[in-house]
Amino acid sequence: MTQPTLADRLPADADADALFDLFLDWVGERGLALYPAQEEAILEVFTDNHVVLKTPTGSGKSLVAVAMHLHALARGKRSFYTSPIKALVSEKFFDLCGVFGPQRVGMMTGDSAVNRDAEIICCTAEILANIALREGVDAKADYVVMDEFHYYADKERGVAWQIPLLLLERATFLLMSATLGDTRPIEEHIERTTGRRVAVVSSEQRPVPLAFDYSEEPLHEALARLVDQDRAPIYLVNFTQRESAEEAQNLMSVNFASKEDKRTIADEIADVRFDTPYGKDMQRYLKHGIGLHHGGLLPKYRLVVERLSRKGLLKVISGTDTLGVGVNIPLRTVLFTKLCKYDGQKTAILSVRDFKQIAGRAGRKGYDDQGYVVAQAPAHLIENKRIEGRAAAAGKKKFVRKQAPQKGYVPWNEETFRALVERPPEPLESSFQVTHGMMVDLLQRPGNAYRKGGGYRLLIDLIGKSHEHDGSKRYLRRQARALFKGLRHAYVLEVRPHEYLRGQEVVVQADLQTDFSMMQALSLFLVEALGALDPDSPEFALDVVTLCESILEDPRAVLLKQLDKLKGQLINDMKAEGIEYEDRMKRIEGLTWPKPRADFIYRLFEIFEEQHPWVGHENVRPKSILRDMYERYLSFNDYVRELGLERMEGVLMRYLTGGFKTLVQTVPEMYRSDEVMDIIAFFRTALARVDASLIQEWERLMYGEERTVVPELAPPLDISREQRSFRARIRAELHALVKALAEGDWEEAAACVAQAPDDPWDAARFQAALEPFLEEHGRLIFDHTARLTDKTTVQPDGKHRWRVSQVLVDPEGENLWAISGEIDLREDTAPEGPMILVHTIG
Structure with missing residues (x-):
């Protein structure tokens, strides 16, 4: 029998006292007890006051949020939970489904929407801000929980946390964060806007208290000591992805994991596909008991690290300071390798807010009695201390001290550390902007x-209401x-x-496509610039891609690798021509990464800028990553290997995903030629081989339907409904198969097709099937001619079934061989993986 949800227990016309008693009973049944700050905040919520909740990480702010959702349901009202991170929104969605029942809970993140008319909605802050803008005071958002409210001060995204406060005048707010600082101006504004009291509940009491230590011993010795003292798992905080990876490699020389743990880890990751160039390194680190976690990794690798960490199998995780929000890694100790970081403009000591946000992750409620935060002294000072000790022991008075780093460094000491521990977070400052x-x-x-x-x-009224100065x-x-x-x-x-x-x-304008998006600051430029292209040009589709790339942020790490490759090629060519070293260096001075149609794009932008002065500091950034991959038909792995992007696979993946979204959401329908559709399908197929979890989002974007994690709440997606996109995907999958066969990569060929249990095509079968072709023709051609549409045939064969064939191009141009197969979507109309079942090659 299904257990009643918290919502099912609601009595009719429950007053604040009855609601509080009901909530206390529910909390007690879960084996929990409220802390004083929790109890105070919940009473304020049930009294219908706004609440600003300033309590440490792990102090149960989520329970106060549940109380607000319950209060809203009891009053027949609708409530929202907002978070800055999509992963947290999804996690909260499932949690609240368990508490209140899935029929009462919905989710909206921009990538997915589930049960959008539910009484409780989990969403990103930007979603609620958009609702507030479109609906204003009439928005059905009666109660609003804003988690991680310190994002209010974020220069890029903070406006999304401010807009609901300005426009939702009838709403009741719960603002929560461990690092809010002084919020009096915000409190006063809410009281003026809504006419109701704001209760501020703050406490420094942590369920798991923290101990702070300043370490002046070498990093590896400090880690070994912490592990020996049973203070693992330890998160090693670095401030660049490169440093994180280097520390993970350095830790391979130390045995932190037992043989039993290593065997368990090997079993846990046996089914994980470490099939990208950096995958082998990740697998090696994990098998040694070392975790690596940063934004340059593919999502699937980060998720494996988080899963192993939750099971207590990783003693040390080396990562970046992105740990603060949205990363589900239980930790006993947080160790800072530095107390300074580059903030995009200069290197500076960490802000108190950043320090406390990261340090607050130490100590696992329910597991630890104590959490630990350690900061390393500057590495050169630690080394000098050892040099001094050795010199003193040898009776030497003179020795050479190690110098401080010349760049990327600001000095800190134990006093700096203690100040970060003891000072309150900086006041939140408004970051309002108009777009x-x-x-x-x-x-x-x-x-x-x-x-x-x-x-x-x-808009003018909204600016007047904002928290900005005059x-x-x-x-x-x-x-x-x-x-x-x-x-x-x-x-x-x-x-x-x-x-x-x-x-x-x-x-x-009424005729803009339904999924038209202005997610990029220069989207308007793209829409106008597309009209300047010649649709009859053979380069039209590639130029569409180039214009899309020009409005995307530069993935600088990838572009610098492109530049390194160009310089290397040019230097080798000049060496072969006998050009002297000095002349070679002069010639490569002005070299930059590939920028196709750069002059054309800059001219268009100059015209655009004259007519649109609001673009201000914005500029176009011509580059060629999507275009380069498609022109040379390179897979994700091919591109990573060619440019040496192993440590930044996630950077490349995010860029390609952003480019895909721009092609699908911002390029109007009139500019989506058949080849543009082929390009979209190419990236879908290529990247599906890397991380299939991204494909659900892409299918939603391409077919205009909502992706859902609760099947009964939405009809299944049918990818064959939109024929142009469907056929482009078929061609892309067949081309990927032909490419693998042409390269003799039989394992890749097997991975490119769907496998029938009773008639599988493994690597050996593909090799055997193609052997007669190779004996007859010597090699299989895979070039632009081989990818022409006339080489692919798709014929309906009943409902949700199709026969497909792909002509194999030979050097003589006879082209008598073909791959024949079928697609069967009768059981699954939206397969994530390959669709094509191969029957014959001959």
């Missing part, structure tokens, strides 16, 4: 037709005027006679 996406959202708000000034007036507001108003002109010039906005009032009204 063209914000204006579009405001213009789409219902009721604008009856409102004088419409959405533009709403000088900043004046600048933002000027920027808003420029934004409006730019959107109108790009035909995103239309000014027309007002339907109900005198004068004119501003509306969003």
Whole structure:
């Protein structure tokens, strides 16, 4: 029998006291007891006050959030939970489904939407901000939990935490973080806006207290001591991905894991595909009991590290400071290798907020009585201390001291460390900004037709309400005027006679595709620039890709590798020509990474900038990564190996994913030629081989349907419904198979196709099937000709079944051989992996 949920226990017309008693009983049944700060905050929630909750990591803020959701349900209202990280949103969604029942809980992240009309919604902060912009005070968001509220001060994303406070005047807020600092200006604004009291609940009491230690011994000795003292698992905090990987490699010389743990780890990862170039290194680290965790890794590798860590199998995890939010790794000790970091502009001592956010992850509730935070002294000072000791023991008075690093270093000492421990976090500062996406959202708000000034007036009012100072507001108003002109010039906005009032009204063009997105600051430039391309040009599809790439952020690490490769090739060519060293160096001075159509793009942008002064400091960034991969038909692994990107596979993956989204969401339908669709399908197929978990999101984007993790809440996706995309995917899968066969990579060929249990095609079978072809023709051709559409045939063969064939191109041009197979989607209309079942090659 199914256990009743917390919502099922709600009595009719429960008052605050009855609700509190019900909640206490539920908490007790779970074997928990409330801390004083939790109890105080929950009472304030049930009294219908706003709450600012400032308590340490692990102190049970989530229970207070559950209380707010319960309070909302009891009053017949709708509540939202927001977080900065999609993974946390998903995790909270499943947690709340268990507490309140899946029929009452929904999720929206921008990548997925589940049960969007539910009484409780889990979403990213940006989603709620967009709802607030589009619906204003009428938004069905009566109670709002804003987790990790310190993001309010984030320069890039902080505006999403401020907008709901400005626009949701009827909502009740719960703002939570371990590192809020002084929030009095925010509290005063909420009280003025809503007319209700803000209760501030703060406590320094941690369920697992922290001990702080400053280490002046070499790093490996410090780690060994901590492991010997039973203070593992230890997170080794670095501030670059390179340092994280180097420390993981250095730790291979030390045995932290027992033989039994190593055997268990080997069993745990036996089914994991470490099939990218860096995969072998990751596998080696893990089998040795060492974890590596940073944003340059593929998501699947990070998830393996998190899973092994939760099982207590990794004694030391080397990673970056991204640990603070959204990483589910239970730790006993956090060890800082440095107390300074490069913030994008300069190297500086960590902020108190950053330090406490990371340090707060030490100590596992329910496992540890004590958590530990250790900071290493500067490495050169530790080494000098050892040199001094050796010199003193040998009776030497003179010795050479090791110098401090010349760059990327700011000195710190134990006093610096103690100040970070003892000082409160810095006050939160407003980071409000206006964007063209914000204006579009405001213009789409219902009721604008009856409102004088419409959405533009709403934006000006919003700037006036913001938490910025007067000088900043004046600048933002000027920027808003420029934004409006730019959107109108790009035909995103239309000014027309007002339907109900005198004068004119501003509306969003009705013929923009439903998934049109302005997620990039220069999306308007892309839309305008696409119109300058010649659709009859043989380079049209590649130029569409190039324009998309020009508005994406530069993955600098990848581009520098491209530049290194170009320089190496040029130097080798000049050496072969006998050019002297000095001349060679001069010739490579001005070299940069590939920038196809750069002059054309810069000219277009100059025109765009004259007509759209709001772009300000923005600029286009021509480059060729997506284009380069497609032109040479390189797989993800091929590209990683060629450029030596092993330690930054995740960087490449994120860039390719961003490029894919731009192609699908921002390129209007009129510019999606058949070859553009082929390019989209190529990346889908190539990257599916790397991390299939990304494909669900892509299918949703391509077919305009919601991806769901609760099947009964949405109909199954049918990828064959949109025929152009479906056939492009078929061609891409067949091309990937032919490429593998042409290269003699039989294992890869087997991985490119679906496998029938009663008729599998393994590597040996592919090799045997192609052997007669190779004996007759010598080699299989895979070039542009082999990928022409006339080489692929797709014929319907009943409902959700198709016969497919792919002509194999030979050097003589006879082309009598073909791969024949079928696609059967009767049981699964949205397969994540390969679709094609091979029947014959002959």
